[in-house]
Amino acid sequence: NFFSTPKLGMLYAPPCCILTTDIISTVEFNHSGELLATGDKGGRVVIFQQEQENKIQSHSRGEYNVYSTFQSHEPEFDYLKSLEIEEKINKIRWLPQKNAAQFLLSTNDKTIKLWKISERDKRPEGYNLKEEDGRYRDPTTVTTLRVPVFRPMDLMVEASPRRIFANAHTYHINSISINSDYETYLSADDLRINLWHLEITDRSFNIVDIKPANMEELTEVITAAEFHPNSCNTFVYSSSKGTIRLCDMRASALCDRHSKLFEEPEDPSNRSFFSEIISSISDVKFSHSGRYMMTRDYLSVKIWDLNMENRPVETYQVHEYLRSKLCSLYENDCIFDKFECCWNGSDSVVMTGSYNNFFRMFDRNTKRDITLEASRENNKPRTVLKPRKVCASGKRKKDEISVDSLDFNKKILHTAWHPKENIIAVATTNNLYIFQDKVN
Amino acid sequence: MFARGLKRKCADHEEDMGGALAGFRAVPSYSLQRQSLLDMSLVKLQLCHMLVEPNLCRSVLIANTVRQIQEEMTQDGTWRVAAPQSTGRAPLDRLVSTEILCRSMREQDGVHPAPGMGDDHVLGPGSELSTVTSAQTPRDPQNSVWEMDSPRENRGNFQKSLDQIFETLETRNPSSAEELFSDMDSSYYDLDTVLTGVVSRAEPGPCDGLQGLPPVATPASSSSCKSDLGELDHVMEILVET
Numbered sequence: 001n002f003f004s005t006p007k008l009g010m011l012y013a014p015p016c017c018i019l020t021t022d023i024i025s026t027v028e029f030n031h032s033g034e035l036l037a038t039g040d041k042g043g044r045v046v047i048f049q050q051e052q053e054n055k056i057q058s059h060s061r062g063e064y065n066v067y068s069t070f071q072s073h074e075p076e077f078d079y080l081k082s083l084e085i086e087e088k089i090n091k092i093r094w095l096p097q098k099n100a101a102q103f104l105l106s107t108n109d110k111t112i113k114l115w116k117i118s119e120r121d122k123r124p125e126g127y128n129l130k131e132e133d134g135r136y137r138d139p140t141t142v143t144t145l146r147v148p149v150f151r152p153m154d155l156m157v158e159a160s161p162r163r164i165f166a167n168a169h170t171y172h173i174n175s176i177s178i179n180s181d182y183e184t185y186l187s188a189d190d191l192r193i194n195l196w197h198l199e200i201t202d203r204s205f206n207i208v209d210i211k212p213a214n215m216e217e218l219t220e221v222i223t224a225a226e227f228h229p230n231s232c233n234t235f236v237y238s239s240s241k242g243t244i245r246l247c248d249m250r251a252s253a254l255c256d257r258h259s260k261l262f263e264e265p266e267d268p269s270n271r272s273f274f275s276e277i278i279s280s281i282s283d284v285k286f287s288h289s290g291r292y293m294m295t296r297d298y299l300s301v302k303i304w305d306l307n308m309e310n311r312p313v314e315t316y317q318v319h320e321y322l323r324s325k326l327c328s329l330y331e332n333d334c335i336f337d338k339f340e341c342c343w344n345g346s347d348s349v350v351m352t353g354s355y356n357n358f359f360r361m362f363d364r365n366t367k368r369d370i371t372l373e374a375s376r377e378n379n380k381p382r383t384v385l386k387p388r389k390v391c392a393s394g395k396r397k398k399d400e401i402s403v404d405s406l407d408f409n410k411k412i413l414h415t416a417w418h419p420k421e422n423i424i425a426v427a428t429t430n431n432l433y434i435f436q437d438k439v440n
Numbered sequence: 441m442f443a444r445g446l447k448r449k450c451a452d453h454e455e456d457m458g459g460a461l462a463g464f465r466a467v468p469s470y471s472l473q474r475q476s477l478l479d480m481s482l483v484k485l486q487l488c489h490m491l492v493e494p495n496l497c498r499s500v501l502i503a504n505t506v507r508q509i510q511e512e513m514t515q516d517g518t519w520r521v522a523a524p525q526s527t528g529r530a531p532l533d534r535l536v537s538t539e540i541l542c543r544s545m546r547e548q549d550g551v552h553p554a555p556g557m558g559d560d561h562v563l564g565p566g567s568e569l570s571t572v573t574s575a576q577t578p579r580d581p582q583n584s585v586w587e588m589d590s591p592r593e594n595r596g597n598f599q600k601s602l603d604q605i606f607e608t609l610e611t612r613n614p615s616s617a618e619e620l621f622s623d624m625d626s627s628y629y630d631l632d633t634v635l636t637g638v639v640s641r642a643e644p645g646p647c648d649g650l651q652g653l654p655p656v657a658t659p660a661s662s663s664s665c666k667s668d669l670g671e672l673d674h675v676m677e678i679l680v681e682t
Contacts, residue, residue, distance in 0.1 A: 083493040109493075131527050154461060171496055190496040219504055221497045273508055277501045331480060336498045 024427040030094040033418040043073040070159035114163035188225035215390025242279030272439025282338035321392035
């Protein structure tokens with residue numbers, strides 16, 4: 001267990017962090033953890049692959065190196081509305097591996113694409129009618145026949161778009177989630193959720209629609225959605241008002257009536273003009289077990305038991321010291337930042353990002369928490385990451401950082417945890433950090 | 441604490457207030473700051489239309505905030521129609537620290553001004569209190585804030601204010617949207633970047649002792665760009681219909 005070591009968070013910085021040229025907008029491990037995909041603002045997907053463990057250098061697990069890079073989405077222009085459609089990749093989700101190739105879904109605001117990533121490490125040689133460079137041979141010079149054979153070649157990784165799921169969303173897609181049946185998936189925008197079959201691109205089923213008849217009455221939007229990891233008929237979606245609805249697709253075709261509504265009553269002593277904004281849920285994630293789900297709002301992470309709707313079972317404060325700064329954060333728009341959250345493989349630890357390139361982990365069993373920083377300047381390679389502390393008020397101790405020195409441009413919105421090991425991927429604005437715990 | 445280059449507001453360091461704020465003695469009242477928050481929100485709603493398709497979640501949250509303020513001001517009785525237009529003095533003057541708004545409402549109970557008392561007494565010398573302007577007669581507080589009276593005319597006003605904003609960008613042709621946006625970094629919505637590029641700074645008001653007040657101001661020249669709750673209706677309509 002990751003946190004059973006005496007020191008909370010025995011993470012150390014690998015000798016390299018990966019620099020990207022564009023703002024990272026999503027990070028996702030595949031089901032085995034061998035591959036790590038990132039999407040960026042420029043519409044590109046970069047996939048990293050973990051090196052096979054080096055038996056000689058057994059002090060570390062394999063490092064992640066670039067495996068494949070491709071342009072997933074291009075910018076488009078919507079002529080009807082005279083607006084740009086950004087190519088920024090909002091989400092990537094991997095399909096479980098069924099054969100030699102890997103498949104992932106990537107989406108921008110409007111269009112979802114299924115990509116096949118396959119390796120080629122052999123090529124046929126010895127054609128009769130073609131030279132090796134592809135030119136055709138003069139048939140009259142062919143005197144004998146031979147059977148072409150496969151010869152090894154340098155590994156080539158190819159990405160090709162296999163399906164394009166387009167024109168089903170009027171509003172901006174914020175989530176995609178693959179069903180446990182591995183045949184269908186959902187895509188959610190601000191007001192609607194659609195159900196797709198992976199093989200069918202020309203139609204999708206609308207399963208949630210919260211668009212009011214009169215748009216002037218709109219007060220709530222969908223912020224995230226996810227399928228249950230085990231029940232293929234169950235999914236949840238979160239809203240900008242801090243509610244989560246669990247829906248059962250067997251109940252009706254249009255899941256406008258939720259089966260369960262999860263909402264914590266507001267604390268009246270904390271009420272302000274910003275209460276609603278900070279209650280807006282930016283991410284929702286089921287635990288691997290399927291028994292719990294985690295939500296992230298602006299200041300906290302909450303764990304919900306699916307059997308209890310009226311309040312979360314656990315609440316963790318991410319950066320409570322920001323509560324007195326909400327007005328400034330509203331002014332500079334930081335209050336609208338959408339932080340994601342993730343579970344570790346055993347569901348015992350949860351992680352989320354914060355400002356100043358800090359990220360936080362909470363151990364659900366010991367109730368301990370830690371703040372770490374993703375930066376090269378402040379972390380020596382191959383040393384254990386030093387825990388950070390923010391001084392909310394009063395005298396600042398040595399090594400503490402005061403709230404007013406925090407850099408609100410340095411935000412960690414996207415984090416991912418390897419499904420099996422204690423390896424995490426943390427995205428700052430331009431850099432991807434991969435940390436792993438110390439292996440003795 | 442702020443994005444790029446924006447100086448901190450002094451009120452975040454209340455202990456440092458001392459000499460830097462010689463000209464400003466009074467702690468801003470709750471209703472003044474509430475007004476300031478209202479203006480800020482309306483500016484945000486208007487400006488977000490300039491970039492790629494506005495983030496609907498953000499717009500809805502801001503609009504809900506505006507509605508909350510309006511409801512509270514209606515209950516207070518401080519929701520007034522101001523007849524004379526302001527002389528165009530930008531809301532910059534009234535954008536003092538709004539940190540007090542972050543405190544709980546209960547704390548504020550003692551601070552609410554009595555209805556009808558007005559806020560003039562807490563402002564610095566020389567500044568006007570320009571309340572929310574509205575061309576319509578006093579609204580029935582029960583009416584939804586989304587109610588629209590004259591869509592076409594309001595749309596025209598909104599378009600005029602958009603045009604003015606575009607003109608200050610000094611590009612050749614405001615209708616060539618792609619050119620307009622080509623050198624804007626629309627990746628993160630960065631209010632101060634947009635504002636400093638878009639708007640000429642309003643002339644300093646009496647609160648310029650508070651250095652580093654962010655330039656949250658519409659172009660000072662035109663009153664048609666003013667935060668006008670009457671425009672909120674069509675702003676929302678335009679936003680949600682796109």
